[in-house]
Amino acid sequence: MLQTMRGAIFDLDGVIVDTAKYHYLAWAKLADELGFAFTEEHNERLKGVSRMRSLDILLEVGGQDFSEEDKLVMADKKNKLYVEYISTLNESELLPGVKDYLIGLRARGVGIALGSASKNAMFILDKLNIAELFDSIVDGNKVSRAKPDPEVFLIACAELALQPVDCVVFEDAEAGVQAAKAAGMQVVGIGRPEILKDADLVVAGLHVLEGLDRLN
Structure with a gap:
């Protein structure tokens, strides 16, 4: 699979960088201003979900x-709030093995x-100094x-001028896995x-795959 793929499509949060903590801080602050607590357990429901759907869940x-x-x-x-939190992002916050x-x-x-799903993807990739690799x-x-x-994956595949069978998706969320399979x-x-x-x-991170490639 990995040795024969012609296209690799990556999710951002949880695969390239962990910005989930900043999303959580922003949602929790909004909830606090609305007068209720939004816990990390609640936040699990937002993984891989669009901004407006995330807001609907928070309000629920x-x-x-x-x-x-x-x-x-x-x-x-x-x-x-989120953009304010991530404005200090830099290459040091890349997850292990990503750039290599x-x-x-x-x-x-x-x-x-x-x-x-992030609308801030380009901003984040620029902060991480890896936008030119995509x-x-x-x-x-x-x-x-x-x-x-x-x-999202079908558009990415088309922009790479490839067929779905030629592409492998790298995802950390169940909804993303379902999307790739679909x-x-x-x-x-x-x-x-x-x-x-x-x-x-399933692997712990891209550093595992990067290590395997060195062995092959």
């Missing part, structure tokens, strides 16, 4: 309801794409349907096997 937790107009204002406020693995793929001629960046500004819908792609799960049980291979 707080038992609150607002107009669509108010929710757009809240989502924008949360994003501004991407460089290795480029040396093999594998097309590299990002497939993320041939295609498909983020929340390019898609209208959130994972587990396969749209797109007709194989999946490497990054994280815990019990959560990513439908992935074709």
